[in-house]
Amino acid sequence: xxxxxxxxxxxxxxxxxxxxxxxxxxxxxxxxxxxxxxxxxxxxxxxxxxxxxxxxxxxxxxxxxxxxxxxxxxxxxxxxxxxxxxxxxxxxxxxxxxxxxxxxxxxxxxxxxxxxxxxxxxxxxxxxxxxxxxxxxxxxxxxxxxxxxxxxxxxxxxxxxxxxxxxxxxxxxxxxxxxxxxxxxxxxxxxxxxxxxxxxxxxxxxxxxxxxxxxxxxxxxxxxxxxxxxxxxxxxxxxxxxxxxxxxxxxxxxxxxxxxxxxxxxxxxxxxxxxxxxxxxxxxxxxxxxxxxxxxxxxxxxxxxxxxxxxxxxxxxxxxxxxxxxxxxxxxxxxxxxxxxxxxxxxxxxxxxxxxxxxxxxxxxxxxxxxxxxxxxxxxxxxxxxxxxxxxxxxxxxxxxxxxxxxxxxxxxx
Amino acid sequence: xxxxxxxxxxxxxxxxxxxxxxxxxxxxxxxxxxxxxxxxxxxxxxxxxxxxxxxxxxxxxxxxxxxxxxxxxxxxxxxxxxxxxxxxxxxxxxxxxxxxxxxxxxxxxxxxxxxxxxxxxxxxxxxxxxxxxxxxxxxxxxxxxxxxxxxxxxxxxxxxxxxxxxxxxxxxxxxxxxxxxxxxxxxxxxxxxxxxxxxxxxxxxxxxxxxxxxxxxxxxxxxxxxxxxxxxxxxxxxxxxxxxxxxxxxxxxxxx
Numbered sequence: 001x002x003x004x005x006x007x008x009x010x011x012x013x014x015x016x017x018x019x020x021x022x023x024x025x026x027x028x029x030x031x032x033x034x035x036x037x038x039x040x041x042x043x044x045x046x047x048x049x050x051x052x053x054x055x056x057x058x059x060x061x062x063x064x065x066x067x068x069x070x071x072x073x074x075x076x077x078x079x080x081x082x083x084x085x086x087x088x089x090x091x092x093x094x095x096x097x098x099x100x101x102x103x104x105x106x107x108x109x110x111x112x113x114x115x116x117x118x119x120x121x122x123x124x125x126x127x128x129x130x131x132x133x134x135x136x137x138x139x140x141x142x143x144x145x146x147x148x149x150x151x152x153x154x155x156x157x158x159x160x161x162x163x164x165x166x167x168x169x170x171x172x173x174x175x176x177x178x179x180x181x182x183x184x185x186x187x188x189x190x191x192x193x194x195x196x197x198x199x200x201x202x203x204x205x206x207x208x209x210x211x212x213x214x215x216x217x218x219x220x221x222x223x224x225x226x227x228x229x230x231x232x233x234x235x236x237x238x239x240x241x242x243x244x245x246x247x248x249x250x251x252x253x254x255x256x257x258x259x260x261x262x263x264x265x266x267x268x269x270x271x272x273x274x275x276x277x278x279x280x281x282x283x284x285x286x287x288x289x290x291x292x293x294x295x296x297x298x299x300x301x302x303x304x305x306x307x308x309x310x311x312x313x314x315x316x317x318x319x320x321x322x323x324x325x326x327x328x329x330x331x332x333x334x335x336x337x338x339x340x341x342x343x344x345x346x347x348x349x350x351x352x353x354x355x356x357x358x359x360x361x362x363x364x365x366x367x368x369x370x371x372x373x374x375x376x377x378x379x380x381x382x383x384x385x386x387x388x389x390x391x392x393x394x395x396x397x398x399x400x401x402x403x404x405x406x407x408x409x410x411x412x413x414x
Numbered sequence: 415x416x417x418x419x420x421x422x423x424x425x426x427x428x429x430x431x432x433x434x435x436x437x438x439x440x441x442x443x444x445x446x447x448x449x450x451x452x453x454x455x456x457x458x459x460x461x462x463x464x465x466x467x468x469x470x471x472x473x474x475x476x477x478x479x480x481x482x483x484x485x486x487x488x489x490x491x492x493x494x495x496x497x498x499x500x501x502x503x504x505x506x507x508x509x510x511x512x513x514x515x516x517x518x519x520x521x522x523x524x525x526x527x528x529x530x531x532x533x534x535x536x537x538x539x540x541x542x543x544x545x546x547x548x549x550x551x552x553x554x555x556x557x558x559x560x561x562x563x564x565x566x567x568x569x570x571x572x573x574x575x576x577x578x579x580x581x582x583x584x585x586x587x588x589x590x591x592x593x594x595x596x597x598x599x600x601x602x603x604x605x606x607x608x609x610x611x612x613x614x615x616x617x618x619x620x621x622x623x624x625x626x627x628x629x630x631x632x633x634x635x636x637x638x639x640x641x642x643x644x645x646x647x648x649x650x651x652x653x654x655x656x657x658x659x660x661x662x663x664x665x666x667x668x669x670x
Contacts, residue, residue: 100611101611101617114520114524114525114528115520116520116525116529121519122519122520122525123517123518123519123520124517124518124519124520124524125516125517129516129517132514132516133514133516134510178503178504182507183513183514183516183517188503194531196528196531200611200617201610201611201617202530202610202611202617202618204531204610210501210502211501212501213501213502213503213504214501215501252528253528253529255529255531257533259487259533259534259535260488260534261531261533261534262533262534262599262600262602262603263531263603263606263607264603264606264607264611267598267599267600267603267661268592268594268597268598268603271661273582273584273585273592273597273660274585275585277582277660278491278660278661278662279597279599279657279660279661279662280491280662280663280664280665281488281661281662281663281664282663282664283664283666284664384585385584385585385586386584386585386586386587386588387583387584387585387586387587387588387590388584389589
């Protein structure tokens, strides 16, 4: 694609692509960091075939020209720059962050996990002991249930990052929770467990034991290395496909019981008041979702062929189909899915489009293996009302103007 | 001029799905085409037997269980889905020993040091007591800077006020305040949360009496207890929370 940047985005100082522009024009404040690679901005004028390059280093760094960045929304939240990424894996330092009491610093040598309650043997495990159990590795996304929720603002300058940046994908390694439950000998009557974090919030959620028999993981590695502190170092619970807050980070305690524990997070917070007067609780699964990551604000496109690209995912299993509309949802065409398509994982989709230079609204909708179809904003609002800033997975539209400027289609979410 | 240039993987989508967006006959409730494939139901995990008439069931529960006299199971939002487990307990592990023998027994002291949770029936509440007047003083010095005068909120969560406890503005009013009175289903959760996570600047620093007192004051602000109430482990779980019976377990058909 030969897309250039929307000039209006110059006012958005957090936009990584603009950082690049400023860098190239020599005004980037980050230029000092380039010295680590023994190159300066001035060096780029020198023919690289006429001088020796940088030596190896203990830790690699990104090209000084690439500055993808999370957008820090508040003290408890940052979002992944989906528009700057390719494929499906989120680099660990760009994984979104949402925590309830800050990021604790935990000494791995003092770490322990306790399993107790309705078990034959209350057990504690050190980090090394957890690593001795049979391990598994899998990819999956983690998505905050507040994605596109209360932080959403109806602004045409929304980017994929501001709309859907509370989902990230990693390859996780750990021990299956069922393995640990087996070791502790949990009671056949135990139907729920409390998972507790070792942070200032002492974050807790009640989880059905059946999730352990399905695919719950006690994870200690992310993308091949120990977890990042913001993702729960040294150990986190990982519940594939379920709303992110249930994957308790800095995991320290699992208590087996017969009832949900009714913590603050699962009563007053992560629940959805419905129009009929009831309040939906324990809505764990994240529904099928998708977003076009290019073209999107702040891009500017040129007439001709281009590839519409995006991500789709579902907490219920595999994505089986993504469709793209270039006429505001009147007609839909099937996009190509990048194999392998994995359950509960980001799935890359692509769709070739010959843009004729006329105004258009492009959008994507995902279908998962259960037959669930990503709804319109209107349909979702009819079902939920306005009261729940969670599980808002409605179709995102991008308005392409005749001059090639691309904006978030605010009116589709009016 | 559309380029429809991709191969379509074999779909397992029911036939009524295709074409224009507005033509899709999906279920508005679940956003799935009707006649989906396999169901499981979160209500299974809630151990529910009462079907189809959640409001009637709620009435029956109220009759059968006076407050604090055992905790009724949570209603399911919808019991019409076929039941299939999210996961079933594996009972066969080829090549695995009966036990790996990894890990050590957690001592009672180690467990007690962390096991502070309070459940909805009041289990786990420590000894101690608290008063509204005591809680009022503590609130002023420890809580008000975040939660506002009289729990009105700002800069952080509102805890009281904003309409009476029976009001239900949420579907129609974006960001309507979810207060203890109009939203929190269990008074025990207040104790549990304040005890483990508050005050924000020094979490876990309060004595049991202090937590009882702040809990009492917040319940009083929400007109859920009289001013002279002395809150203890015996009466906290018995307090009637107006929103309690609104809560239902997710009943959308979960499909594997």
